[in-house]
Structures are given as C-alpha cells and as structure tokens.
Amino acid sequence: MAPALSKPSDHAGAAYASDPTQTRGRRFEEMESRTRSPYQRDRDRIIHSGAFRRLKHKTQVFVYHEGDYYRTRLTHSLEVAQIARSLSRFLNLDEDLAEALALAHDLGHTPFGHAGEDALAECMKGYGGFDHNAQTLRIVTRLEQRYADFDGLNLTWETLEGVVKHNGPVISKGQSTAHLPRAFREYEGLEALDLHTYASLEAQIAALSDDIAYNNHDIDDGLRAGLFTVDDLMALPLVGEMFREVYDAYPGLAPRRLRHESIRRLISHMVEDVIGETSRRLSALGATSSDDIRNANHQVAAFSDEMQRHDKALKSFLLERMYRHYRVNRSMSKAKRVMTQLFELLVSEPNLLPDEWQALTDGARTQQTAETVCDFVAGMTDRFAIEEHRRMFENDPIFR
Structure with missing residues (x-):
C-alpha cells in the first residue's frame, strides 16, 4: 500500500490571486492528485x-x-x-x-x-x-x-477560461455567441466560461508575458538573420536607449554580447513596468478576490501608457523590417501554398488521409471532413507538412 501523503501546501497567494483550493473544478470529475x-x-x-x-x-x-x-x-x-x-x-x-x-x-x-x-x-x-x-x-x-x-x-475551469479569455472578454454581457468560433460556442454549451468577463490575473499576466517574449526574441532573431542592424534599432524609443546604454558602458563589446545584454535589459525594463502598472491598478481597484479581477471593467495587468507607446513603436518596426521583409515573404508564400494545396487535396480526396483520420470523415468537401482535415493539417509540424506536400505533389516540390 502506498504511504499516506499530505495534500499540496495550502494556498498562500494574494487575496486577488487564483486559489487552487477554490477551483471551479473539471468538467469530468476526478480524484485530485495527492502530490x-x-x-x-x-x-x-x-x-x-x-x-x-x-x-x-x-x-x-x-x-x-x-x-x-x-x-x-x-x-x-x-x-x-x-x-x-x-x-x-x-x-x-x-x-x-x-x-x-x-x-x-x-x-x-x-x-x-x-x-x-x-x-x-x-x-x-x-x-x-x-x-x-x-x-x-x-x-x-x-x-x-x-x-x-x-x-x-x-x-480545470480556470485554465480553460484563461485559454479562451487571456486577451480579454470575447463577448459583451448579453451578446450572442453566434459570431464566435465554433469551438467556443460548442464548449459554452457544455460548460459556461463566463465569456463576457475578464480572465484571472494569472491569465492576463501570461498574455503580457507572451508580448514581452516575442517582441524581444524577434529583435534577437531579426538581428541574427541580418534583416536589420543595431544601428536601425537606435532610433526606436527605449530599445535604442537600451542598446546605446550597453554600447556606451562596454565599448568594443562583441556584437553577440551586445545583442544579448541589451535584450536582457529590455526584458527586465518591461517586466518592471508591468509590475508597477499592475500594482497601481490593483491598488486603485481594491480587489479582494479573483472574481473582483474578472468583474473589473478594464484589464488589470497591463503596461503603463508610456510602455504601450514603446511597444507599439517596436511592433511597427518589426512589422516593416522583419515580418514584411522580402526573404520572409518568400518563405511564407511557399508555406501558404503548402497549407492550401494540402488542405484542398485532402478535403477533396479524404481517402488519402491516414486510416485513423479517414475514419472521421464522411465524404468529399463536407463540413465534418473539412473540420477533420483542418485538425490534421493544423497539427502538423513544419517539416511534416513539407514532407507530406512532397509526397503528395512529388513532381512539384516547393521547398528545395
């Protein structure tokens, strides 16, 4: 017999934090873990x-x-x-x-x-x-x-809520869900996720962390790929300041170290800004429970107004100099053709799908078949999609 184990430690978070001991539970009842x-x-x-x-x-x-x-x-x-x-x-x-x-x-x-x-x-x-x-x-x-x-x-309900609403409410109170993606509508019929409210503060923090991470790693990847230079970044507010600060403090620093040190400082600056602005909003709201966060009429975790302006400037720069760069455009054009051609072939000829996927279809170009093919193609990795395309269109390889 397994030894007796104590429950995980009691919740010790802030009053406005999500309390795991007060979760709304899971759709299918299970015994919770002892560890x-x-x-x-x-x-x-x-x-x-x-x-x-x-x-x-x-x-x-x-x-x-x-x-x-x-x-x-x-x-x-x-x-x-x-x-x-x-x-x-x-x-x-x-x-x-x-x-x-x-x-x-x-x-x-x-x-x-x-x-x-x-x-x-x-x-x-x-x-x-x-x-x-x-x-x-x-x-x-x-x-x-x-x-x-x-x-x-x-x-748990709280994790599903965060998956759906981490960017904010998806409908207004009393609004129909008819315009929402089918997966949202279908799940709402099984278990209500309160689509008109904000998600937990943890979900809001995860969304901001996504913003911080992809902005900064796209600077890193864009510099590494040669799509723009450090000199190009110098005109940007905050980003230019961080690079100039490191450049002045460490003359002659190797480009790789300059890049990493500057981005490290930029991430820290953004994180500290989120802490300051979120703390200010929490104080103003006077939240005493996680439901106070959900029922607020605004997002509680946020950048300051100044950081939002810096963030917007950086996103505009990356859009023009990276995401729309001709080298990226060429690769993404090929990628779109791979996805489109695979989908069109498989939805027209579902008998080309692997057996377990084929069993979920009900004929060419039906709703059920399209959803099955969509799930199959969406789940592919880059390299599997390229290999599947090569196998299906052997005489017309796109990626060489």
Whole structure:
C-alpha cells in the first residue's frame, strides 16, 4: 500500500490571486492528485501532451530548415512561462496557473506561423473559419486522446477560461455567441466560461508575458538573420536607449554580447513596468478576490501608457523590417501554398488521409471532413507538412 501523503501546501497567494483550493473544478470529475495542486496537474498534462511536443518543430517566423538557432513555438512558450512565473511570484499570484497558461497558449497554432494560420483560415472560410485560440481549446478539450475516461486533458475551469479569455472578454454581457468560433460556442454549451468577463490575473499576466517574449526574441532573431542592424534599432524609443546604454558602458563589446545584454535589459525594463502598472491598478481597484479581477471593467495587468507607446513603436518596426521583409515573404508564400494545396487535396480526396483520420470523415468537401482535415493539417509540424506536400505533389516540390 502506498504511504499516506499530505495534500499540496495550502494556498498562500494574494487575496486577488487564483486559489487552487477554490477551483471551479473539471468538467469530468476526478480524484485530485495527492502530490500536486490542480493547477500543477494542469501544467503537467499540458507538458505531456502531443500538441506541446509538436511545438518543437513549429516556427514563429523562420521555417525550420532555415537555421537551428531561431525560436520555435516550443522555445517561445518556455520563455513566456519563465516571464509569467517571475511576474506571478512578485505579484503573489498562483505561479502554476500562470505557467500552465503560458505553456498552453500556442498549442493551437498551425505550422509556418501566422502565414499557416492565414492560409488555413482562408481554406476554412466556407466551413466556419479557423482561429488558433479556438483550436487550442479544441485540442485540450477534445483532440488530445490520452486518458481512458475522457477526451482532451480535462483541465480545470480556470485554465480553460484563461485559454479562451487571456486577451480579454470575447463577448459583451448579453451578446450572442453566434459570431464566435465554433469551438467556443460548442464548449459554452457544455460548460459556461463566463465569456463576457475578464480572465484571472494569472491569465492576463501570461498574455503580457507572451508580448514581452516575442517582441524581444524577434529583435534577437531579426538581428541574427541580418534583416536589420543595431544601428536601425537606435532610433526606436527605449530599445535604442537600451542598446546605446550597453554600447556606451562596454565599448568594443562583441556584437553577440551586445545583442544579448541589451535584450536582457529590455526584458527586465518591461517586466518592471508591468509590475508597477499592475500594482497601481490593483491598488486603485481594491480587489479582494479573483472574481473582483474578472468583474473589473478594464484589464488589470497591463503596461503603463508610456510602455504601450514603446511597444507599439517596436511592433511597427518589426512589422516593416522583419515580418514584411522580402526573404520572409518568400518563405511564407511557399508555406501558404503548402497549407492550401494540402488542405484542398485532402478535403477533396479524404481517402488519402491516414486510416485513423479517414475514419472521421464522411465524404468529399463536407463540413465534418473539412473540420477533420483542418485538425490534421493544423497539427502538423513544419517539416511534416513539407514532407507530406512532397509526397503528395512529388513532381512539384516547393521547398528545395
């Protein structure tokens, strides 16, 4: 017989933090773990999921074969989780919930970054569309099939809420859900996620951590790829200040060290700004429970007005100098063709799908078949999509 174990330690977070001992539970009732809190268990289920492992070969901007040092969805998710944990620890929130949401936030992304998502959204126009947040919900509630008693990961209500609402409410109070992605509507019929309210502070922190991580790693990747230079960054507010500060303090510093030291300081500056602004908003709100955060009429975790201006300037720079760079455009154009051609072939000829996927279809170009093909293609890694395309269109290889 297993030795008796004590429950995980009692909740000791701030009054406005999510309390794992007060979770609204899971859709399918389970005995909770004797060694982990409900949110720790959520985090572990996400890490062990097939969708999380596939993030290793799903890219942000650069297709996998372009270099081993560029970020993937997996390395990005780990960076987001680190920032979210640090912020949550300082603000006395539940670190495990914030980490679980940071690790889950990209599960629904297609191969080839936003280019893949755009292509799949276009393919699915006549079948209800495609949205990566809705796909994440679909993955964790339905597509992952690891457990004997239920489909999905059976995550807590608070984690599912954060998956859906980390960027804010998705409807206004009393508004119809008819315009929402199908996955949101379907799950709302099974378990209400209070779509008109904000999510927990942990979810809001995870969303901001995503912003901090991808802005800064895109600076790093863009410099590494030669899409722009340090001199180009000098005109940007805050970013230029950080690089100039390091350049002046360490004359002659090697470019790689200059890049890493400047980005490290930039991340720290953004993190400290979030702590200051969020603390100010918490004080003004006088929140005494996590529901006070949900029912606020504004986001509580946020950048200051000044940092929002810096963030906007950086995003505009990256859009023009990186995301729209002709080298990136060429790669993403190829990626869109891979996604589009695979979808069109498989939705027209579902008998080309692997047996377990083919069993879920019901004929060419039906709603059910389109959704099945969408799930299949969205779940691919970059390299698997390229290989599948090569196998299907052997005489017309796109990536050489």
